[in-house]
Amino acid sequence: MKFFKSTSDILDPAQQIMFLSFEPYMKDQAKDGMKERYRKKPEPRMGKGKRRR
Numbered sequence: 001m002k003f004f005k006s007t008s009d010i011l012d013p014a015q016q017i018m019f020l021s022f023e024p025y026m027k028d029q030a031k032d033g034m035k036e037r038y039r040k041k042p043e044p045r046m047g048k049g050k051r052r053r
Contacts, residue, residue: 007019
């Protein structure tokens, strides 16, 4: 909220309202992107069982 109040000298009131409605969407997109990026990779099918020759 502190950041939002500091934008008053840059954004007009209509732009501030648009920013408030866009910020949660942007945060959700970033969170989902990070989850997808750091998701555990699938393990290889051939484990430490028999070796192929």
